[in-house]
Amino acid sequence: MFYHSGRxxxxxxxxxxxxxxxxxxxRRIISAxxxxxxxxxxEAINGKEGIEKVITENPxxxxxxxxxxxxDGFEVLKELxxxxxxxxxxMLTSDVQDTTRDECLSLGAQAFVNKPVxxxxxxxxxxxxxxxxx
Numbered sequence: 666m667f668y669h670s671g672r673x674x675x676x677x678x679x680x681x682x683x684x685x686x687x688x689x690x691x692r693r694i695i696s697a698x699x700x701x702x703x704x705x706x707x708e709a710i711n712g713k714e715g716i717e718k719v720i721t722e723n724p725x726x727x728x729x730x731x732x733x734x735x736x737d738g739f740e741v742l743k744e745l746x747x748x749x750x751x752x753x754x755x756m757l758t759s760d761v762q763d764t765t766r767d768e769c770l771s772l773g774a775q776a777f778v779n780k781p782v783x784x785x786x787x788x789x790x791x792x793x794x795x796x797x798x799x
Contacts, residue, residue: 680795681705683724685715685741686757687733691780695728695757698784699791712736716744719752726794727754728787729774731765742772753794757782 682704686692689710696706707722709715713735719727727745731738738756745754756769759780766777776790 679705680726681707681722681724682726682728682791683707683709683715683718683722684728685709685712685718685733685738686728686730687711688730691730691757691782695782695787698788702788704791712738712741715741719745719750724752726791727752728757728778729754731756731758731760731769739768739772742769742774746773753798755787755790755794 682699684692684695684699684706685708686695687710692708696708699706707718707724709718711733712729715727715729716736718724729738729741736744738758742754745752753775754773755776755778756774757778757780758765761779769777775794778787778790
C-alpha cells in the first residue's frame with residue numbers, strides 16, 4: 666500500500682518532488698529549476714520505476730508524464746488511486762485533448778502542465794498544490 670507521510674511543513678528545503686518521465690532531456694529541463702529553488706528531486710524513467718520510488722522515497726508531489734514504456738501515466742494514476750495514495754500528482758503532457766485531461770482528473774490528478782514545460786508555470790502549479798495541502 667502507498668500512503669503519504671502526512672508531513673505538514675512544505676517549504677522547498679524539505680519538499681521532495683518525484684519526476685516520472687522516460688525522457689532524460691525532459692527530466693533535466695524539469696529538475697533544473699526545481700533544484701535551483703531548493704526542492705529535493707527524485708527521478709524515475711518510467712511508470713514502473715515511478716511506483717517503486719513512491720514507495721521507497723515518499724515524495725510530497727509527483728510530476729507524471731503520460732506516454733511512457735512499461736507503465737504509462739494512466740496506469741500509474743490507477744495504481745495510486747487503487748492503493749489510496751494521497752500524494753498530489755501533476756500531469757506533464759503535450760496532449761491537450763479534453764478527453765485526456767478528463768481521464769487524468771477522474772483518476773486523481775490534481776493539475777496539468779503542458780510540455781514543453783515552462784519553469785514559471787511549473788513553479789506556480791507546485792506552489793498552489795503545496796499551499797492546498799499544508
